[in-house]
Amino acid sequence: MKTLSIIIPVYNERQTILAILARVLNVKLEGGLRKELILVDDCSTDGSTDLVAMLETDWKKLMAEQGVPAARIKEATVRSLFHEVNRGKGAALRTGFAAATGDIIIIQDADLEYDPNDYIKVLAPILDGRADVVYGSRYAGESRRVLLFWHSVGNRFLTLLSNAFTDLNLTDMETCYKAFRADVIKGLKLKSERFGIEPEITAKVARMRYRIYEVPISYSGRTYAEGKKIGVKDGFEALWSILKYAALDNDYLQEDIVQETLTKMNALERFNQHMYETILPYLGEKILEVGAGTGNITRFLLQRASVTATDVHESSLTRMALQFAAYEGFAHQVWDASTPIPDELVNGNFDTVVCLNVLEHIEDDVSALENMKKALQATNGRLVLLVPAGPRLYSALDQNLGHFRRYDEAGLRDLAAKTGFEVETIFSFNAMGVLGWLLNGKILKRQRLPVGQLSLYERIAPIVLPIERSVKLPVGLSLIMIARPL
Numbered sequence: 001m002k003t004l005s006i007i008i009p010v011y012n013e014r015q016t017i018l019a020i021l022a023r024v025l026n027v028k029l030e031g032g033l034r035k036e037l038i039l040v041d042d043c044s045t046d047g048s049t050d051l052v053a054m055l056e057t058d059w060k061k062l063m064a065e066q067g068v069p070a071a072r073i074k075e076a077t078v079r080s081l082f083h084e085v086n087r088g089k090g091a092a093l094r095t096g097f098a099a100a101t102g103d104i105i106i107i108q109d110a111d112l113e114y115d116p117n118d119y120i121k122v123l124a125p126i127l128d129g130r131a132d133v134v135y136g137s138r139y140a141g142e143s144r145r146v147l148l149f150w151h152s153v154g155n156r157f158l159t160l161l162s163n164a165f166t167d168l169n170l171t172d173m174e175t176c177y178k179a180f181r182a183d184v185i186k187g188l189k190l191k192s193e194r195f196g197i198e199p200e201i202t203a204k205v206a207r208m209r210y211r212i213y214e215v216p217i218s219y220s221g222r223t224y225a226e227g228k229k230i231g232v233k234d235g236f237e238a239l240w241s242i243l244k245y246a247a248l249d250n251d252y253l254q255e256d257i258v259q260e261t262l263t264k265m266n267a268l269e270r271f272n273q274h275m276y277e278t279i280l281p282y283l284g285e286k287i288l289e290v291g292a293g294t295g296n297i298t299r300f301l302l303q304r305a306s307v308t309a310t311d312v313h314e315s316s317l318t319r320m321a322l323q324f325a326a327y328e329g330f331a332h333q334v335w336d337a338s339t340p341i342p343d344e345l346v347n348g349n350f351d352t353v354v355c356l357n358v359l360e361h362i363e364d365d366v367s368a369l370e371n372m373k374k375a376l377q378a379t380n381g382r383l384v385l386l387v388p389a390g391p392r393l394y395s396a397l398d399q400n401l402g403h404f405r406r407y408d409e410a411g412l413r414d415l416a417a418k419t420g421f422e423v424e425t426i427f428s429f430n431a432m433g434v435l436g437w438l439l440n441g442k443i444l445k446r447q448r449l450p451v452g453q454l455s456l457y458e459r460i461a462p463i464v465l466p467i468e469r470s471v472k473l474p475v476g477l478s479l480i481m482i483a484r485p486l
Contacts (some may be wrong), residue, residue, distance in 0.1 A: 004029060004123070005036045005102030005182070009092035012046040013110035021059070022066035024108060024116045025076055031127050035076040036102050039110075040092040042083045048110075049082065056080040090197030094190050105186075106179040114176050118217040122179050125213040129322050132184050132210040135170060136177030136217035158238050162199050165246035166206035170214055174198050174238070177217055183315060184210055196241030203245035209294070211323065261401060261449055268296075268454060270461035275356070276300035278429060278469065279384050282482045284351030288375050290337050291358030295320040301354065302327050308345070310335040337368040346374045356386040357478075360403040369419040373485050381485050383421060387412070389428060389479040395441030397449070412481050421483035428476030432457070432464055437477055 006024060010017065017039075024037060041052040055062065059078040064070070081095055097105060104126055106119065118136055125131035139156070159173040178201065185201075188208075192200045205212060276297060285305035292298050292309035294316055301307045306329035311317050317332040324330040335342060337358065353372045362368045372383065388398070388406045398406065407415075409426050416423050436453055440446040 001032050001034055002104070003036050003102035004033045004119075005038060005096075005100035005105045006108050007093055007096030007100065007105060008037060008039045008108045008110050009042060009089050009096065010039055010044060010048050010052055010110045011042040011086070011089070011092070012044045012048055014044070014046050014048040014051055016111050017048060017051055017055075018062060018066055020108070020110055020112060020116075021055070021078070022063060022068050023112075025063055025068045025072045027116045027119050028072075029123070030120060033104070033123075036100065037076060037078045038081065038096045038099055039079070040081045040083070040096045042088065042092045043086040052080045052082070088192075088194030090190070090192035090194050090200070093197055097185055097190070100182065100186070103182055104179060105182050107176055109176045113220055115218050115220070118177065121215045121217065122177050125215070126179060126181060129325065130211065131213040132181050132319070132322075133205045133212045134179045135172060135212065135214045136175050136179075137170070137172040137214050138175055138217060138219040139171045140214065140216035158199070158242065161239070162202055162242050162246065165242055166203055168202070168206050168212065170202070170212075172214070173202050175217075180205075184208075192241060194237060196237050196245075199238055199241040200245040203242070206246070268458045268461075270458055270465065272296050272300065274461065274465040274469070275386075275429075279354070279386075279480065282352070282382055282384050282424075283354070284380070284382065286350045287352045287354055288345065288350040288372075290335075290353060290355040290372060291361075292316070292320065292332075295323060297354070297356055298324065298330075302330060305329055306331070308333060308350070310337075310345075312336045337371055338362045338364055339371070341371045341374050349377075350375050351377050351380055352382050352384060354384045356384075357388070359385065359387050360398075360405055360407070361401075363404050365404075365415060366418055369415065369421070373420060376485050378485060382424075383481070383483045383485075385412075385481045385483070386429065386478050387481075389476055390434070393434070393437055393441065393477075395437070396445050396447050397437065397441035400447040407479055409479065412479060416481065416483050420486045422486050424482040424484060426479060426481045428473060428478070429480050430477040431468055431473040431475055433477030434475060 008020070021037065025035065029035070039052050039055065041049050043049070055078055060073050063073055079099065081099060083091065083095070093107060104123060106122065108114065108116065122134050122136045125134050155172065155174045159170055162168070162173045163170055184205065188201070188204050190197065190200060190204070283301070283304060287301050287304055287307045289298060289301060289307055289309045292311045295309070298307060298309050298320060302324065308331040309317065309320055310333050312334065314334050317334060321332055333342065333345070335345070337355070353376055355372060359365050359368060376383065388403060389408065391406045391408060394403070394406050412426055413423055436457070440450065440453070
């Protein structure tokens, strides 16, 4: 049975805590979801802390007194966490996310502005596999309390600015109701302490190319006299957070720079299109993709008859399985190319093996290519291999990404000969990338690819890439080898 973790940050909400918990518990969820309620008290000063502490042990009794049926109480758990000093909503949410054990996580404010009966609508796109993240929009057609014109204008302006930086078309970035697959939100490296958490989450799920849905929700907003806390200062913080996290921050994921870099590259749609069009003349109809990552090239390869995507990370394949579920020719399987190839992938099932930016991650590249060769048809099989070029470019960037080496043409030809491949052609790819790698890796000694430079590259791609396709330059950040098994 799956669990929904409901994160409830609390700061001076003594008057509404019991009422909102009762409303949450009274909601009957679809799909047999159990509820895990996690309250995070952010050092309240109005008695909320004592009430949250009491809920840790006496919540069943208190909820029964609120009229919650025994059946609803039985299907839930309540946990209480505490901050020793006031840190802000962002810090409270981060504490709650870290403690959550559920399969899906949703945010719930401790006041009565948002109606938990909307959970069913917010969770539906995740439960049926359409979405990784869902926003509940207060401005998308549902009934709402009419008040605070300038507050509404501020929310819409912040949403517009956030959309401009993230290239999303949300109507309500600042909404409380955000739901996530647990692996999505727990995988993000979040830093905001206060209300900047909203634009930070939005920027990072956008950068990670997660599937985001938005559904209409009802809203019963409070006035400042009724306890509303967000103010002008928080608005300016949100402005800075939009700029900081959407344009300047290069650090998205919890200690996984490889997956982070794959996702950054996934966002470069023009570049990925260029890569696909470069290898397209060498592709057959039955493709085995080795090291598919987050699917940045898989989505193009699916224009062929069938694609079997493999990767060492099961989470990546799960994400692709959801994304490409409608494609009849798509299959996926966990496989590390440094290990023997699974029986179901051998005996010439494939006319093409595509291996892009993978071989450099494998210490024994000879064994890896021999394993890939076993998947190819003996008569017309073809290997399409892309690897980083230029041993002299090896830098901190390579080390941090787990690269064992960079290749030159002579080394690739020698590798092909050792593994029983006949080389058709070897050529350079991505000439302009050499300057960026030299600057960031060798000169500035950075360990991450800067988002700003990648975005600039994507913007000038329509000018630069056609030139590269028509003029074969002798240098490039990568080498592409096309080879056939002997």
